[in-house]
Amino acid sequence: MQLTLWTYEGPPHIGAMRIATSMDDVHLVLHAPQGDTYADLLFTMIERRKKRPPVTYTTFQSRDLGGDTAQLVKDTIQEAYDRFQPKTLLVGESCTAELIQDQPGSLAKGMGITVPVVPLELPAYSRKENWGASETLYHLTRKLLSPMATATGSAQSPTPEGRRPRANLLGPSALGFRCRDDVIEITRLLQSVGVDINVVAPEGATPDDFVRIPDADFNVCLYPEVAATTCKWLERTFKQPFTKTVPIGVGATRDFLQEISSIAGVDVAHALAPSESQLPWYSRSIDSTYLTGKRVFIFGDATHAVAAARIAQDELGFTIAGLGTYSREFARDIRAAAERYGVTPLITDEYLEVEAAIAEVQPELVLGTQMERHIAKRLGIACAVISTPIHVEDCPARYAPQMGYEGANVIFDTWVHPLMMGLEEHLLAMFRDDFEFNDTAVASHLGPAERPAETPAAADADAPLRWAEDAERELSKIPFFVRGKARRNTESFAAERGIHTVTIDTLYDAKAHFGR
Amino acid sequence: MNALTQPSELPAARGCGDLPVLRERGQREVFCGLTGIVWLHRRMQDAFFLVVGSRTCAHLLQSAAGVMIFAEPRFATAILQERDLAGMADCNEELDRVVTQLLDRRPDIKTLFLVGSCPSEVIKLDLAKSAERLSRQYRGRVRVLNYSGSGIETTFTEGEDTCLKSLVPEMPALPAGQRSLLIVGTIADVIEDQFSRLFGALGIDQVQFLPPRRTDELPPVGDGTHFLLAQPFLNETARALMARGAHHLAAPYPLGAEGTLEWFRSAANAWEVPENTFAETLRAPMARAEQALERYRAQLAGKRISFLPDSQLEIPIARFLHRECGMELVEVGVPYLDQQFMGPELDLLPRTVRLSEGQHVDKQLDRVREDRPDLTVCGLGLANPLEAEGLRSKWAIELVFSPIHGFDQAADLAELFCRPLIRQEKLAV
Numbered sequence A: 001m002q003l004t005l006w007t008y009e010g011p012p013h014i015g016a017m018r019i020a021t022s023m024d025d026v027h028l029v030l031h032a033p034q035g036d037t038y039a040d041l042l043f044t045m046i047e048r049r050k051k052r053p054p055v056t057y058t059t060f061q062s063r064d065l066g067g068d069t070a071q072l073v074k075d076t077i078q079e080a081y082d083r084f085q086p087k088t089l090l091v092g093e094s095c096t097a098e099l100i101q102d103q104p105g106s107l108a109k110g111m112g113i114t115v116p117v118v119p120l121e122l123p124a125y126s127r128k129e130n131w132g133a134s135e136t137l138y139h140l141t142r143k144l145l146s147p148m149a150t151a152t153g154s155a156q157s158p159t160p161e162g163r164r165p166r167a168n169l170l171g172p173s174a175l176g177f178r179c180r181d182d183v184i185e186i187t188r189l190l191q192s193v194g195v196d197i198n199v200v201a202p203e204g205a206t207p208d209d210f211v212r213i214p215d216a217d218f219n220v221c222l223y224p225e226v227a228a229t230t231c232k233w234l235e236r237t238f239k240q241p242f243t244k245t246v247p248i249g250v251g252a253t254r255d256f257l258q259e260i261s262s263i264a265g266v267d268v269a270h271a272l273a274p275s276e277s278q279l280p281w282y283s284r285s286i287d288s289t290y291l292t293g294k295r296v297f298i299f300g301d302a303t304h305a306v307a308a309a310r311i312a313q314d315e316l317g318f319t320i321a322g323l324g325t326y327s328r329e330f331a332r333d334i335r336a337a338a339e340r341y342g343v344t345p346l347i348t349d350e351y352l353e354v355e356a357a358i359a360e361v362q363p364e365l366v367l368g369t370q371m372e373r374h375i376a377k378r379l380g381i382a383c384a385v386i387s388t389p390i391h392v393e394d395c396p397a398r399y400a401p402q403m404g405y406e407g408a409n410v411i412f413d414t415w416v417h418p419l420m421m422g423l424e425e426h427l428l429a430m431f432r433d434d435f436e437f438n439d440t441a442v443a444s445h446l447g448p449a450e451r452p453a454e455t456p457a458a459a460d461a462d463a464p465l466r467w468a469e470d471a472e473r474e475l476s477k478i479p480f481f482v483r484g485k486a487r488r489n490t491e492s493f494a495a496e497r498g499i500h501t502v503t504i505d506t507l508y509d510a511k512a513h514f515g516r
Numbered sequence B: 001m002n003a004l005t006q007p008s009e010l011p012a013a014r015g016c017g018d019l020p021v022l023r024e025r026g027q028r029e030v031f032c033g034l035t036g037i038v039w040l041h042r043r044m045q046d047a048f049f050l051v052v053g054s055r056t057c058a059h060l061l062q063s064a065a066g067v068m069i070f071a072e073p074r075f076a077t078a079i080l081q082e083r084d085l086a087g088m089a090d091c092n093e094e095l096d097r098v099v100t101q102l103l104d105r106r107p108d109i110k111t112l113f114l115v116g117s118c119p120s121e122v123i124k125l126d127l128a129k130s131a132e133r134l135s136r137q138y139r140g141r142v143r144v145l146n147y148s149g150s151g152i153e154t155t156f157t158e159g160e161d162t163c164l165k166s167l168v169p170e171m172p173a174l175p176a177g178q179r180s181l182l183i184v185g186t187i188a189d190v191i192e193d194q195f196s197r198l199f200g201a202l203g204i205d206q207v208q209f210l211p212p213r214r215t216d217e218l219p220p221v222g223d224g225t226h227f228l229l230a231q232p233f234l235n236e237t238a239r240a241l242m243a244r245g246a247h248h249l250a251a252p253y254p255l256g257a258e259g260t261l262e263w264f265r266s267a268a269n270a271w272e273v274p275e276n277t278f279a280e281t282l283r284a285p286m287a288r289a290e291q292a293l294e295r296y297r298a299q300l301a302g303k304r305i306s307f308l309p310d311s312q313l314e315i316p317i318a319r320f321l322h323r324e325c326g327m328e329l330v331e332v333g334v335p336y337l338d339q340q341f342m343g344p345e346l347d348l349l350p351r352t353v354r355l356s357e358g359q360h361v362d363k364q365l366d367r368v369r370e371d372r373p374d375l376t377v378c379g380l381g382l383a384n385p386l387e388a389e390g391l392r393s394k395w396a397i398e399l400v401f402s403p404i405h406g407f408d409q410a411a412d413l414a415e416l417f418c419r420p421l422i423r424q425e426k427l428a429v
């Protein structure tokens, strides 16, 4: 058993729902109890989708368990099929149905349904949402494309003369992070270098569109968490290469274009430094000097976390103070990145661990998910959301991609916004005792709010360490965002030296010892 | 003021069963009883709710709780893992470990509810036994109780019923010869205070509430207890209280001015409060409520409304909207119908209403599209799709999370239904 307050990912059947909800002409029948229908609201409320997810639940109850739940499954499948007339039927189960072992997938196969039926294995007690999405996309693709795999002999012919190269965009899905706008941005980018889009999937695709996937020359793996498995299969089966760079940030977008150039043989030189890319200049502008060395803590799905780290370090001049992910499947990527930035990777899906890590590092900015937004709020640290899980405010009405050059512009604005502006910060540091303008106030452009009161870290430690009154006062003059760290550093400095009372001198000795 | 002085104005109880009920089976689109934790953990400030379930259960809770993460929640999920199911880990030992971890973190907790889920019930994890065992282990420090919030046993608000029922055996005995009035069901703190004041003014001063704000202050129960249900989904709790000798005071629910008045009257009758004391005491709040309602009645009268089954509040609220606001009831759906505790409400519904029990969500939505009511009360998953079809909707869950009971909230309750209609008129995009 795992004690959980909040969870980063839902169970794997939510992943299956994300694929089904992204598409048209597909229906998913889930063997699940009534409470599991809550999942519909994720799509209709968080993303404000206008249609109910194409999902029918068996909603079996206790009294059904003694009887024939298999018959209930079959009746539900038949009714959903008759009512919705999908072109492909997905069949799966949630955690409870997994325990009663009706095998809805096999039941569906024996029902003489004339459209493709894709049975889904969604092990609820060992896997999670992104895995479920990835597997569903993979099995759906396999089911729909296997007939072609044999027919074409699986050989991908080179792009014919005179035709522009074509790419599929794979991975954008319901409840992903800014997928709608990323697709628009990447479509424009690819078209600007002479590449046409063949199929975007799963978002907005039908089973008929899937059948056209092999017509493309290569695949763009936009969201590896969802599409990597499928891209690998397509590479094996149809010899379609796929991109490995996720174009989030200016540098990554350029690398992505170079990769496109080598896969598709197109000239990308003119697209490498377009005029609409503001981030490089904004970052160099004198105003941004105050961003230098800001300590950021990054946590999210692996793709967005790795991308955020690169932008933070190379494009905004921040310092990475922590880097982690809840995507265990992609832990290796995070480990590699963490090594590059000299931090210890945090691979966990336990919210409490992430909270402890952030409290420990005391960063000036948290780039995370909705969960970290709550942690940061509680700790009084600035925060921007970079990854799922999301809430309704992470689905903005305006165009706000993360990918490509416009995505980088959006990121610059979003990350810099919660921070204190340059001179404002200096003034706070100089005149700490102004009764109106002090550091319990938040940045002036962020409206009225109070920072939470600080609690002495070592109040209950067993070591009898105390702070002299004047040292405590001096500590309060240190900017709030480094105060916790200063306190802890000073205390560990004192403890190492057997000092029992922290004086002003101890404080400054520790400061000299640790540096900033 | 007629209602105040003429108690017999209400139709005589006709018994149940004379309203035809459309009973449906199919996909239900309702939360499970775990959802009750979202408000119960705020009401009982020294209680913690530990769901023993799956990642789905944890995900449901946080989705239902939405952004209400202001403080560390007093609920959590012990997520079953593969090794628990494969028998590699002894579930009881695992549970003990998790509980220890939890109680170490929260030494302020006085009552721990182990909440059963579909998975824990299907694998027949005996949480009653676990609760006993843990209660022994933590004797004097933490009381450990258990109840089911599973979706195979409970529907949305029914989780409060199973929770409160688990508290009934823990309630101390009311000494013989004493009388007390017990109000059952979570209501907003401000309404609890209003009710206490009014009961006091009626001369009923032994008034207690279940659930209490703190679980170490459980009210006593016994032969001298009369209880009123404040919420229409507490049937099993009511039966458990009756088994401990308490007497149920049958009444409509305290929603709307009329419902609240009759609810108070039921207690006043049991306490033999003189007619004129009753009329005097409730005159002012009743007049205030009626006056405040006036404004909204103008907007709601003649508008047509359908209820999809959700919180069990459908029948009393439909009764209020019809009788006090002049709305036309098209369909009133409830997850389940308990005639015993819904009787006084059913008597007040117009004979023309289409009453449905259970759910087949697709057929029900077909009917909504055909009926095209001005307003449809439904769950969160259905609201936006209906809006996108041009059908105005109202979230049922808002009715559970807003202070709507009593005289002074009658107009607030009406306003909740006006808002979508006003919005529709205002928007010109």
Ligand code: SF4
Pocket: A033, A034, A035, A036, A095, A096, B032, B033, B034, B053, B054, B056, B057, B058, B060, B116, B117, B118, B119, B149, B150, B151, B152
């Ligand atoms: S319906 Fe059952 S499995 Fe689903 S969230 Fe509720 S208790 Fe958990």
Ligand code: SF4
Pocket: A011, A012, A095, A123, A124, A125, A126, A127, A128, B054, B055, B056, B079, B080, B081, B082
């Ligand atoms: S317990 Fe794990 S671990 Fe479980 S439901 Fe679930 S996915 Fe899962």
